[in-house]
Amino acid sequence: xxxxxxxxxVLLAINIVYAYAAFLPIAAGQLNLGIAGFAVIGGxxxxxxxxxxxxxxxxxxxxxxxxxxxxxxxxxxxxxRTRGIYLALATFALGEMVRAGILNLEVVGGAAxxxxxxxxxxxxxxxxxxxxxxxxxxxxxxxxxxxxxxxxDDERVADLMGLNVRAFQVAAFTMGSAIAGIGGxxxxxxxxxxxxxxxxxxxxxxxVLYVLFGGTQxxxxxxxxxxxxxxxxxxxxxxxxxxxxxxxxxxxxVMVVRPQGLVTGTQIRRLLGLRSEFDRKEQxx
Amino acid sequence: MTGPDPILxxxxxxxxxxxxxxxxxxxxxxxxGSCTGLIGPNGAGKTTVFNLITGVYPIDTGRIxxxxxxxxxxxxxxxxxxxxxxxxxxxxxxxxLSALENILIGQHCRNSGFLGVLQPVNLxxxxxxxxxxxxxxxxxxLAQIENATVGSLPYGLQKRIELLRALMAQPRxxxxxxxxxxxxxxxxxxxxxxxxxxxxxxxxxxxxVEHDMHFVDALCSEVVVLNFGRKIAEGSPDRVRxxxxxxxxxLGTAAAEQTHA
Amino acid sequence: xxxxxYAIVGVALTLSIGVxxxxxxxxxxxxxxxxxxxxxxxxxxxxxPIAALSALAVGAAASLVxxxxxxxxxxxxxxxxxxxxSMAFLILFENLAVAFWGSELQSVPQLFGTSDWRIANLVISxxxxxxxxxxxxxxxxxxxxxxxxxxxxxxxxxxxxxxTALLLGVDVNRIVPLVFVISGLFAALAGVLxxxxxxxxxxxxxxxxxxxxxxxxxxxxxxxxxxxxVGGLIIGLAEAFSIRYFGADFVDISVYGLLLLIxxxxxxxxxxxxxxxxxx
Ligand SMILES: Nc1ncnc2c1ncn2[C@@H]1O[C@H](COP(=O)(O)OP(=O)(O)OP(=O)(O)O)[C@@H](O)[C@H]1O
Ligand SMILES: [Mg+2]
Numbered sequence: 001x002x003x004x005x006x007x008x009x010v011l012l013a014i015n016i017v018y019a020y021a022a023f024l025p026i027a028a029g030q031l032n033l034g035i036a037g038f039a040v041i042g043g044x045x046x047x048x049x050x051x052x053x054x055x056x057x058x059x060x061x062x063x064x065x066x067x068x069x070x071x072x073x074x075x076x077x078x079x080x081r082t083r084g085i086y087l088a089l090a091t092f093a094l095g096e097m098v099r100a101g102i103l104n105l106e107v108v109g110g111a112a113x114x115x116x117x118x119x120x121x122x123x124x125x126x127x128x129x130x131x132x133x134x135x136x137x138x139x140x141x142x143x144x145x146x147x148x149x150x151x152x153d154d155e156r157v158a159d160l161m162g163l164n165v166r167a168f169q170v171a172a173f174t175m176g177s178a179i180a181g182i183g184g185x186x187x188x189x190x191x192x193x194x195x196x197x198x199x200x201x202x203x204x205x206x207x208v209l210y211v212l213f214g215g216t217q218x219x220x221x222x223x224x225x226x227x228x229x230x231x232x233x234x235x236x237x238x239x240x241x242x243x244x245x246x247x248x249x250x251x252x253x254v255m256v257v258r259p260q261g262l263v264t265g266t267q268i269r270r271l272l273g274l275r276s277e278f279d280r281k282e283q284x285x
Numbered sequence: 286m287t288g289p290d291p292i293l294x295x296x297x298x299x300x301x302x303x304x305x306x307x308x309x310x311x312x313x314x315x316x317x318g319s320c321t322g323l324i325g326p327n328g329a330g331k332t333t334v335f336n337l338i339t340g341v342y343p344i345d346t347g348r349i350x351x352x353x354x355x356x357x358x359x360x361x362x363x364x365x366x367x368x369x370x371x372x373x374x375x376x377x378x379x380x381x382l383s384a385l386e387n388i389l390i391g392q393h394c395r396n397s398g399f400l401g402v403l404q405p406v407n408l409x410x411x412x413x414x415x416x417x418x419x420x421x422x423x424x425x426x427l428a429q430i431e432n433a434t435v436g437s438l439p440y441g442l443q444k445r446i447e448l449l450r451a452l453m454a455q456p457r458x459x460x461x462x463x464x465x466x467x468x469x470x471x472x473x474x475x476x477x478x479x480x481x482x483x484x485x486x487x488x489x490x491x492x493x494v495e496h497d498m499h500f501v502d503a504l505c506s507e508v509v510v511l512n513f514g515r516k517i518a519e520g521s522p523d524r525v526r527x528x529x530x531x532x533x534x535x536l537g538t539a540a541a542e543q544t545h546a
Numbered sequence: 547x548x549x550x551x552y553a554i555v556g557v558a559l560t561l562s563i564g565v566x567x568x569x570x571x572x573x574x575x576x577x578x579x580x581x582x583x584x585x586x587x588x589x590x591x592x593x594x595p596i597a598a599l600s601a602l603a604v605g606a607a608a609s610l611v612x613x614x615x616x617x618x619x620x621x622x623x624x625x626x627x628x629x630x631x632s633m634a635f636l637i638l639f640e641n642l643a644v645a646f647w648g649s650e651l652q653s654v655p656q657l658f659g660t661s662d663w664r665i666a667n668l669v670i671s672x673x674x675x676x677x678x679x680x681x682x683x684x685x686x687x688x689x690x691x692x693x694x695x696x697x698x699x700x701x702x703x704x705x706x707x708x709x710t711a712l713l714l715g716v717d718v719n720r721i722v723p724l725v726f727v728i729s730g731l732f733a734a735l736a737g738v739l740x741x742x743x744x745x746x747x748x749x750x751x752x753x754x755x756x757x758x759x760x761x762x763x764x765x766x767x768x769x770x771x772x773x774x775x776v777g778g779l780i781i782g783l784a785e786a787f788s789i790r791y792f793g794a795d796f797v798d799i800s801v802y803g804l805l806l807l808i809x810x811x812x813x814x815x816x817x818x819x820x821x822x823x824x825x826x
Pocket of ligand 1: 302305307325326327328329330331332333334374
């Protein structure tokens with residue numbers, strides 16, 4: 001496999017992981033604009049562990065995810081009291097704060113970045129990605145997935161039906177943070193080097209964009225969104241800024257003509273042959 | 286006035302929204318196994334009574350006893366566990382879920398532990414909870430819309446799914462807010478027969494808000510009449526109809542119905 | 547001084563939040579457009595007042611384009627969609643600027659010579675003073691507009707409840723573009739002031755400043771115009787303080803820490819009242 005192809009695929013795999021990190025809270029109606037912050041926590045922590053304790057990345061990376069998840073849990077509880085835009089802003093502030101904090105943390109190199117000794121290649125990364133996607137997919141085929149959508153659709157009614165709305169939101173947020181941490185760990189161990197500057201708000205925003213582009217109502221949405229947005233720029237020739245221009249323009253247009261994203265739950269059910277009589281009638285008319 | 290064996294007792298309940306007294310010192314009770322109508326002109330506070338029972342809003346003063354337990358002190362989320370389920374005057378299904386999944390939401394209160402939440406309802410076709418929900422849909426003759434996204438279904442079907450969702454909680458007390466609104470006479474009759482049979486077979490007590498007086502007459506053995514948040518009459522539908530206060534409250538809106546009935 | 551620029555960006559953001567409940571991420575982009583346009587025109591020999599006025603016009607026009615593609619279509623769509631589209635506009639504006647003018651730091655020529663006034667020990671630079679006066683005037687104007695005129699009151703009705711506003715016959719489709727024009731004007735004004743005072747512009751200048759503007763808005767209470775101004779000054783002060791006492795490295799930690807703390811402890815901000823929305 002050529003180095004170029006491997007590079008693109010690694011990026012794809014990591015972006016897919018990030019996309020699911022953003023997807024979980026979004027599916028529950030919460031916007032996390034601090035994904036990069038959680039990725040940076042997971043990345044640095046796993047790198048630190050594998051450097052200092054000579055632990056295998058296979059262990060260090062999930063550990064980094066767990067720490068990011070714990071931080072997520074610690075902020076979710078107070079922060080999820082605030083709603084909608086306040087939450088988005090709080091996560092954004094958190095992400096920026098974490099990044100600024102690590103830039104000043106000399107143990108891990110501060111602004112100079114942090115070299116990582118252990119190295120993982122595409123197969124390992126792909127395995128992690130498959131694991132994350134598989135877990136999220138499993139989770140969403142349980143009652144949990146239905147409950148998350150219910151909480152997203154109508155918090156009040158979900159509460160009256162006996163769902164613990166806050167618990168579901170905190171759970172989704174925490175799991176998303178943990179997944180972001182895993183993404184950060186993968187990044188650190190593949191590129192042998194991690195730099196807090198890279199994990200900026202722009203990264204968080206692009207990740208959210210993947211998910212909204214792909215669709216927030218089905219587990220396939222983030223996969224599709226991340227794939228399109230990782231591969232599209234590679235296919236487009238031309239300079240970086242024009243790629244971004246095209247990326248943004250496509251996004252704006254998609255949001256206008258298809259605000260629900262590319263794939264929806266209804267389509268998935270149709271695809272699986274679960275079309276109902278009613279859908280057929282609907283299509284016939 | 287407390288009838289024999291009440292399942293629900295409203296005891297001197299008041300509710301204000303800002304300066305507006307919406308429910309004032311309201312007391313009434315619902316007899317176990319009965320079908321009680323809650324009627325009154327628009328804005329009388331009927332939906333608010335439901336919202337207070339289910340905990341959408343906290344009450345200001347008073348008590349709401351469900352089988353002797355003051356549910357007004359229980360968080361809204363826990364009340365369905367005590368056996369009270371409802372529908373909504375304006376349908377409130379989860380638009381992004383399929384019909385079947387909406388019904389599955391109705392089961393949540395019977396299955397809300399950690400393992401319950403992780404039930405793989407959409408993974409294993411023979412899952413017990415999934416099959417139960419499918420059977421309920423099939424029994425209601427809705428098997429063919431199982432996988433339709435509810436947002437796209439017509440109004441009448443959505444209403445039936447919402448009723449099914451409430452029933453899936455296996456409530457002791459079912460609160461129905463204008464179940465017949467928007468249905469044609471044939472559908473209304475079918476609905477009434479369904480509700481009667483279900484409540485009788487499952488021992489559910491029904492408290493129903495409805496403007497259609499024929500529907501109330503045929504369904505309910507007792508009626509409580511509200512006006513401006515106060516109880517103005519109660520008793521059998523016939524008795525209530527003769528009540529002077531009720532006639533006055535309805536004058537102009539349902540007066541025609543009163544005279545020809 | 548930087549505090550007052552945060553404040554103006556904060557005003558632009560808060561107006562959009564207060565009236566439309568829309569966190570408009572394109573505003574940092576409009577700020578950049580204001581600054582870059584000023585630089586481009588001055589470089590081509592335009593006198594600075596012309597350059598400044600044109601920059602304001604370009605900012606307002608760009609904001610109208612944003613309105614067309616975010617708000618106009620998506621009032622009914624999923625909640626995050628306008629937010630996302632406005633982020634896409636930020637990316638679009640920034641990279642268009644890179645495509646045309648490159649990503650280097652560009653410097654705006656010194657226009658005013660050494661025009662500092664000295665009053666006792668105080669040093670006041672004329673551009674700063676003019677900028678400050680301009681912004682105070684514009685903010686007064688905005689506030690008067692919101693309280694005194696019919697259109698302004700209509701705007702505040704929308705802020706309270708857009709359905710009621712429709713019932714009361716407020717023409718939402720006519721007023722909403724107005725909100726975008728005003729916030730575009732303010733964002734561009736901040737950009738012009740930045741370009742003239744700090745004499746440096748580049749395509750990504752909006753990001754850091756926009757983030758500080760958001761902080762200013764939150765600290766002051768979303769939807770509260772005077773709150774955003776006070777918030778901007780507080781953020782400016784917090785920055786100056788942490789540079790002084792903890793060193794420049796800790797600026798971001800303290801600013802974002804402050805923001806996070808306020809969001810957790812008092813999400814409506816210091817002066818905000820979540821129920822009233824936009825207040826003049
Ligand atoms: N959340 C609320 N805030 C303020 N006022 C409310 C609220 N909910 C209800 N009200 C007021 O309480 C009064 C009673 O409302 P309610 O919906 O209970 O009437 P209703 O009897 O169900 O009427 P309808 O037959 O039209 O459904 C109305 O005047 C209504 O405006
Ligand atoms: Mg009602």
